[in-house]
Amino acid sequence: MARIEKFANPTRFLRLQEAVQPWVTIITVLLFAAGLYFALVKAPADYQQGETVRIMFVHVPAAWGATMVYMFMAISSAIGIIFRHPLADLSAKAAAPIGAVFTFLALVTGALWGKPMWGTYWVWDARLTSFFVLFLLYLGYIAVWQAIDDYHRAAKIAAIVALVGAINVPIIKFSVEWWNSLHQPSIMSSSGSSVHSSILIPLLIMVAAYSFLFLTLHLLAIRSELRKRKIQQLQLAQAQKV
């Protein structure tokens, strides 16, 4: 906790962000370059899915990003509520739009894979429906911040939305095991992976690329939120003087 407290100071966080930002940006670009090279050039077409398997290299990382960001948001919100960490609420707020874009991409690319493979863009099965609910949770969370002017009240209500919505994450994960679903089960398990390395390696590189993209954009978005608060404080101070 002492380590978390250390970065509660916005000035210290901004200093760290400025030092780390170029490196995470470079790593993100390199991971995307390598991931796309392996996904589009090196990976072979699947014997059943054909070239359509390449959709997996953008669908799976987006879906991973969507759930990972939501869990991150829920943990940040919990830290914000329990420890009143000043950066935790800002961190959750800054993560939400990125998570919403990942979720949207997972839904759209999944639908575009479903049409040639399943013969339909959409079915209301457990995995797809729970993922759609995740998208609605992101929108609801963003809407709370937009609708409430008082910062502390907005942070509290948004945190409750994030924490209640976290119940949906295990439902997404285990939906393919609990219910009959068109969606295939997880490719990773405790006994290893069911996917050949020629597909698995680009997939993992793309997952890392999406994760680093989140880190890159999230650091910038927190910086932006801190600046916004400072601008509001200065404008308020100026207005009070006048």
Added chain:
Amino acid sequence: MDFSAKHMEFVLICYGISAFMLLAMTITIVMRSKQRDRQLAVLEKARGKKHHKETS
């Protein structure tokens, strides 16, 4: 990659949408961050001038 393969249009649309959305999000976040940095610099400069006038 075989561009004449069956269902290739779905693959291209997926990559196109993903690239567009991720780039749009990146540009939006970077531009907003830069804009707020500039806005804050202007406000702090104005405050510094005012403070200097008041003290001298």
